[in-house]
Structure formats: structure tokens, C-alpha cells
Amino acid sequence: MLFATCYFLAGPEAQASPAMSFANRASPAAAVGDTAQVVRLLKLAELSVTSKPDSALHYANEALTLARRRHRPRQEAEALEYIGWVSYVRGDYPGSLRLYQQALSVAQAAGYAKECARLHTYIGMVLQAEGAYPEALANNLAALKYYTAVRDTANLAFSIMNVAAVEYHAHHYAQAIAYYQQAIQQLKKNNDLEDLNASYLGLASVYTDMGNLGQAETYFRLGLDFFRRQKDRTNEAIVLNNLGEVSTKQKNYAQAHRFLTQALQLAQANQDASVTAASSAALAQVFFLQGQHDQAQTYARRSLALAQRIKARPVAKDACLVLANSLAAQRRFEPALAFYKQGKVLEDSIYGLEHTAQLEALRSQYQEYRREQQESAQRYRIQQLERDQRISRLTLTLVLGVGLSLLVFAWLGWRQYQATRQRNRAQKQAEQAAERVEQLQNESRLQQAEYELGFKDRKLATLALAAMQKGEFLHEVKERLDVIAQTADEEVRRQLGRLRLSIEQNGSSNKDWDQFRVIFEEVHPNFFAELQRQFPEVTPNELRLAALLRLNFSSKAMAGLLGISEESVKKARYRLRQKLQLSTADNLVEFMMRLDAASLSGTAAIKNQE
Numbered sequence: 001m002l003f004a005t006c007y008f009l010a011g012p013e014a015q016a017s018p019a020m021s022f023a024n025r026a027s028p029a030a031a032v033g034d035t036a037q038v039v040r041l042l043k044l045a046e047l048s049v050t051s052k053p054d055s056a057l058h059y060a061n062e063a064l065t066l067a068r069r070r071h072r073p074r075q076e077a078e079a080l081e082y083i084g085w086v087s088y089v090r091g092d093y094p095g096s097l098r099l100y101q102q103a104l105s106v107a108q109a110a111g112y113a114k115e116c117a118r119l120h121t122y123i124g125m126v127l128q129a130e131g132a133y134p135e136a137l138a139n140n141l142a143a144l145k146y147y148t149a150v151r152d153t154a155n156l157a158f159s160i161m162n163v164a165a166v167e168y169h170a171h172h173y174a175q176a177i178a179y180y181q182q183a184i185q186q187l188k189k190n191n192d193l194e195d196l197n198a199s200y201l202g203l204a205s206v207y208t209d210m211g212n213l214g215q216a217e218t219y220f221r222l223g224l225d226f227f228r229r230q231k232d233r234t235n236e237a238i239v240l241n242n243l244g245e246v247s248t249k250q251k252n253y254a255q256a257h258r259f260l261t262q263a264l265q266l267a268q269a270n271q272d273a274s275v276t277a278a279s280s281a282a283l284a285q286v287f288f289l290q291g292q293h294d295q296a297q298t299y300a301r302r303s304l305a306l307a308q309r310i311k312a313r314p315v316a317k318d319a320c321l322v323l324a325n326s327l328a329a330q331r332r333f334e335p336a337l338a339f340y341k342q343g344k345v346l347e348d349s350i351y352g353l354e355h356t357a358q359l360e361a362l363r364s365q366y367q368e369y370r371r372e373q374q375e376s377a378q379r380y381r382i383q384q385l386e387r388d389q390r391i392s393r394l395t396l397t398l399v400l401g402v403g404l405s406l407l408v409f410a411w412l413g414w415r416q417y418q419a420t421r422q423r424n425r426a427q428k429q430a431e432q433a434a435e436r437v438e439q440l441q442n443e444s445r446l447q448q449a450e451y452e453l454g455f456k457d458r459k460l461a462t463l464a465l466a467a468m469q470k471g472e473f474l475h476e477v478k479e480r481l482d483v484i485a486q487t488a489d490e491e492v493r494r495q496l497g498r499l500r501l502s503i504e505q506n507g508s509s510n511k512d513w514d515q516f517r518v519i520f521e522e523v524h525p526n527f528f529a530e531l532q533r534q535f536p537e538v539t540p541n542e543l544r545l546a547a548l549l550r551l552n553f554s555s556k557a558m559a560g561l562l563g564i565s566e567e568s569v570k571k572a573r574y575r576l577r578q579k580l581q582l583s584t585a586d587n588l589v590e591f592m593m594r595l596d597a598a599s600l601s602g603t604a605a606i607k608n609q610e
Contacts, residue, residue: 038063038075045082050234053086053271060086073110077103081119088126089234091273091310097126117146117155124162129274131313131350133170140166157186161199168206169314176206197226201239208246217246234275237266241279248286256286277306277315284322293326300326317346333477334499340473385426393419474503474563513544520547530599535579542576545569550592 041063049056064079084099100123107115124139140162147156164179180203187196204219220243227235240263247256260283267275280303287296300322307316320343327336393415400411478500485496521528527550528543538546541562548558555573559566577588 034066034070035072035075038066038070038072038079041066042075042078042082045079049082049085053089056082057086073106074112074115077106077110077112077115077119080106081122084122088122088129090271091276091306091312093126093130093274093310093312097123097130100126113146114150117143120146121155121159121162124166128162128166128169130311131169133166133350137163137166137170153186154190154192157183157190157192158195160186161195161202164199164202168202168209171209173206173210177203180206194230197223201242205242208242208249213246213250217243217250220246233266234270234272237263237270237272237275237279240266241275241282244279244282244286248282248289251289253286253290257283260286273306273310274312274315277303277310277312277319280306281315281318281322284319284326288322288326288329291329293330296326297323313346313350317343317350320346328473328477331480333480337477337503382430389419389423478503517547524550524596524599526599527596530595534595537579538576542572542579545572545576546592549573549589550596552589 041059045056045059060079060082064076067075067079080099080103084096084103087096087099100119104116104119107119120139120143124136127136127139140159144159144163147159160179160183164176164183167179168176180199183199184196187199200219201223204216207216220239224236224239227239240259244256244260244263247259260279264276264279267279280299284296284300284303287299300319304316304319307319320339324336324340324343396415400408404411481496481500485493531538531546544562548561555566555569559569573588582588582591
């Protein structure tokens with residue numbers, strides 16, 4: 001799923017004629033004239049960057065040359081920024097990242113904090129497109145901290161949107177929804193319709209992945225109308241691609257083909273490599289689902305080549321998986337397996353446990369930063385209130401001392417009484433406010449915990465389903481290899497035997513189980529420990545079986561996940577029942593559920609509940 005681009009430029013296209021080349025103009029004698037010329041060139045680049053990127057690149061390069069000659073770091077950073085943006089729109093992510101980082105170095109050396117924050121935002125945008133989500137989140141949070149500190153509400157909302165986009169691409173849907181809702185509240189206050197539309201489109205992408213396709217399609221169509229009215233062809237192509245993916249999930253393949261073809265044509269006209277690669281991969285998926293494997297493989301190979309060139313790992317991963325599925329459907333198992341492995345390598349590089357841990361650490365650092373900011377602001381308000389009260393009392397005392405010397409003691413006593421009452425009232429109100437803040441924080445933490453538990457449940461089911469599908473796929477490949485071997489000559493049978501052995505060796509990795517166990521223990525803590533405490537003779541394989549029984553999986557599903565036959569699953573269940581000393585009347589699944597409940601409540605043994 002692609003996101004609408006939030007441009008940092010505004011205003012109509014420049015109507016002035018292109019400026020003459022700097023080399024063909026008479027060089028002004030004064031440095032002030034050179035600075036003014038740099039400003040003019042940067043303005044021309046700004047006005048033409050969305051509609052005439054070649055002209056914008058020309059103006060920005062001239063401005064960069066002149067800014068460096070006159071040692072103008074602010075203009076140098078801005079020129080590098082425009083050149084980096086043109087490279088990004090053209091799909092040159094490595095070149096764009098290099099230019100933005102050069103601009104950031106210049107801005108940091110000159111001490112331009114505002115420019116540094118803006119450049120962190122653009123670096124995060126490029127890293128997100130490359131699938132480097134922890135690094136993207138780190139840059140976006142750096143920008144978010146600056147805009148929070150200076151109370152720049154316009155750029156603050158934009159930074160929150162970028163953080164939400166990274167969380168979405170990392171499949172952290174609960175966090176993505178929370179950030180989008182926070183951005184929407186701020187954008188409504190700012191009356192920023194363009195970014196508000198972009199936030200709704202981001203929510204639509206989240207709803208798409210979560211299966212709420214009707215609501216997602218409604219938001220996408222509203223966004224499409226908005227960008228068409230604005231004549232924004234780049235974002236129009238992005239939304240058309242997203243509508244195509246929604247239609248694909250709705251199995252409306254004719255409509256999906258129409259949307260994706262329009263998106264591909266617009267992206268090619270815009271020279272937008274990233275949308276071109278994504279639309280090609282989405283079209284390949286539509287052709288595959290319709291059984292048109294030659295067309296599917298053609299578009300998938302185009303998408304893969306382009307995605308590898310621009311280092312767009314998420315798109316490359318999708319293209320590899322489409323190629324693997326299409327080739328497998330044609331019984332071309334060896335190349336299918338190669339593309340499947342390539343896709344899984346890309347998927348692990350994007351969504352691996354290490355990246356997930358980095359994202360969680362960055363998110364915790366930012367939450368701690370926000371908490372410290374709120375506490376600091378509260379302390380400042382209390383100090384301000386106390387200082388105002390002291391000034392008020394001093395002023396009143398001086399006035400009373402000059403004008404009413406006879407009543408000074410009575411008046412001071414009354415004022416002291418009033419001040420004490422006010423202080424007590426203010427203290428009580430502050431305590432009530434603190435209690436309310438703590439209550440809201442507890443409610444927020446509870447909602448976040450519920451979100452995370454639900455997300456982990458879905459992720460656990462997704463991992464199990466992926467492992468089952470992988471086992472079934474490899475089992476089917478081995479069966480088909482056996483059928484082919486029956487009619488093949490000796491040399492082919494040897495080669496097929498080696499291929500079958502390779503599949504068995506690579507398919508029996510414990511990596512999927514390790515990842516499954518980590519998430520299972522987060523959702524069901526102490527389950528394995530309680531089972532091993534009560535029944536120490538249980539083996540590791542029987543622990544896996546117990547976990548699948550706790551999730552109430554069928555024998556067929558467990559056979560796919562464990563890589564064994566259904567008959568072997570039945571025998572394993574029988575042996576486990578004997579070790580647990582259960583009779584035939586006892587339900588094994590209910591036993592595992594009671595064991596899980598006992599591990600959560602601290603009950604000594606499950607037998608005591610019966």
C-alpha cells in the first residue's frame with residue numbers, strides 16, 4: 001500500500017521565463033547581488049519542482065554552485081534539498097538519501113535547527129520507501145521532538161503523520177491508528193485540509209490491511225476526488241494504486257485492473273519509479289489470481305527489476321512472492337522455490353525481530369521524552385503561579401502600608417487568611433488535576449495494552465497460518481517431485497532426490513517456531529513454565545503440540561505446522577495424554593486452557609480445579 005505524498009511546496013507554477021544560465025550572465029560584483037540571485041534561483045526551483053522537475057533541477061544546481069562560491073550555508077542546504085526531492089520523485093532513493101544527508105550536514109554545521117528538523121523528515125521519508133523502518137522512525141521522531149519543543153503546530157501535525165506512516169508499514173496498526181487520530185485532531189485545529197485528506201488516506205490504508213475494505217474504499221475515493229480537483233497527478237496515481245489493491249482484496253478483478261492500469265500510466269508519465277514498481281507488482285497479483293500466469297510473471301519481473309534498482313525492498317518482496325506463486329502454479333518448482341526464498345529474505349530484513357525491537361526502543365524513548373516535557377511544563381506553571389502570588393501579596397502590602405497605617409494589622413491578618421484559603425484551594429485543585437491526569441494515563445495505558453494484546457493475537461495467528469501454508473506448499477512440492485521421479489530416468493531422479501533433500505533440510509528450520517514461541521509467550525505468559533513444572537517429562541516437540549492445542553487448532557492445521565501427517569498428530573496427542581495422566585473422557589484442549597488460566601492466576605496445579 002502506498003501513501004499520498006505531502007509536498008513541502010505551495011503556490012502555482014512559475015509563469016516567468018526560465019532564467020539564463022549563470023555562466024552566461026555577467027557576474028555581479030557585490031556579494032549582496034549574488035545572494036539575491038541565489039534566492040531567485042531557489043524560488044524558481046520551488047515553483048517548478050512539481051510540474052517541471054528538469055527545470056527545477058537546473059535552477060537548484062545553479063543555486064548550489066553560487067551558494068558554495070559565496071559560502072552561504074542556508075542556501076546551499078536548501079539547494080541540496082530541492083535536488084534531493086527531484087531524485088526522490090524519480091525513484092533514485094540512494095541518490096536522494098545522499099543529497100538530503102549532505103544538506104543535513106551543512107545545516108548542522110551552521111546550527112540551523114529548523115532546517116535540520118525538516119531534513120530529518122525527508123530522510124525519514126526516503127528510508128521508509130526503502131523499507132528501513134527503524135532508521136525512518138528515528139529521523140521522524142527527531143523532527144517531532146523539535147516541533148513539539150518550539151510548538152510549531154503545522155509541522156508538528158505533519159511529523160505525527162510521518163511517524164504514523166512508518167508504524168503502518170512496520171505492521172504496527174494500533175500505534176498507526178493512534179498517531180493518525182492525534183494528527184487529525186491537530187490538523188482540524190489548523191484547518192489544514194490537504195494534510196487532513198492525507199491523514200484520512202493513511203487511515204484508509206490501515207483499514208485495508210485490517211480487512212475493513214468498505215470504509216477504506218470510501219476514504220480512498222474521497223482522496224481521489226480531492227487530488228483530481230487539485231490536478232495533483234503524483235498523488236492521483238498513488239490513490240489509484242491503493243484503490244486497485246482494495247478491489248483486488250474484494251475480488252473485483254476487472255475494477256482492480258482498471259484502477260492499476262490508470263495508476264501505472266500516470267506513474268510512467270510522471271517518471272515516478274516507486275509508484276511504477278508498486279503498480280506493476282499489484283497488476284501481476286491480479287493476473288495471477290485470474291490464472292494469467294505469463295502476464296503475471298512479465299509484470300512481476302518488471303516490478304522486481306525496478307524495485308531492486310531503487311532499493312524499494314517492500315515492493316521487491318511482493319514481486320518475488322507473486323513470481324513464486326505463479327511459477328508454482330505452472331509446476332516450475334525449482335525457480336518458484338528460489339523466488340520464494342528471495343522474498344522471505346526480503347521480508348525478514350524488513351519485519352525481522354531485530355527491527356521490531358529497534359522500533360519498540362525508539363517508541364519508548366519518545367514516550368519518555370513526552371512525559372518529561374509534560375512534567376517540566378507542569379512544574380513551570382506551578383512556579384509561575386507561586387511567583388505571581390508572591391508579587392500580588394507584596395504589592396498589596398505596600399499599598400496598605402502607605403494608605404491605611406491604622407488598619408495595617410487587621411488588614412494583613414485578613415489578607416493572610418485569604419491567601420491561605422486561595423493556596424489551599426489551588427493546592428486542592430492541583431491535586432484533583434493530578435489525580436485526573438493519572439486516571440487518564442492509566443486508561444490510556446489500559447487501552448494501549450488491549451490494542452497490543454489484540455495485535456499480538458492477530459500476529460500469532462498470521463505466523464501460524466504462514467507456517468502452515470509453507471508446510472503445505474513444501475509437502476505438495478515434495479509429492480509432485482515424487483510423481484515426476486517415477487517416470488524420469490536415473491540422472492533426473494538423482495537430481496530430483498537432491499532437490500527433495502534440500503527442501504526437507506531448509507523446510508525444517510526452527511526459525512519460524514522460535515518467532516512463534518516469542519509471541520505466544522507474550523500472549524500466554526508462564527504457559528510453558530507451568531506445563532514443565534507439573535510435567536517435567538514433556539519433550540520440546542510436545543511443548544509445540546501443547547501450544548497448538550491451547551490455540552484450538554485442528555489436527556490438519558497442526559500437521560501442516562509441525563511438518564508431519566495427521567496420523568502422526570493423533571499418535572502424538574495420545575502420547576501427550578498419557579504423560580498428562582488424562583483419561584479418554586478428559587478434553588485435551590480444555591485441559592490446556594485450564595492450565596493457561598492456572599499459570600495466569602498463580603494456582604498451584606490444574607488438578608485442584610477439577
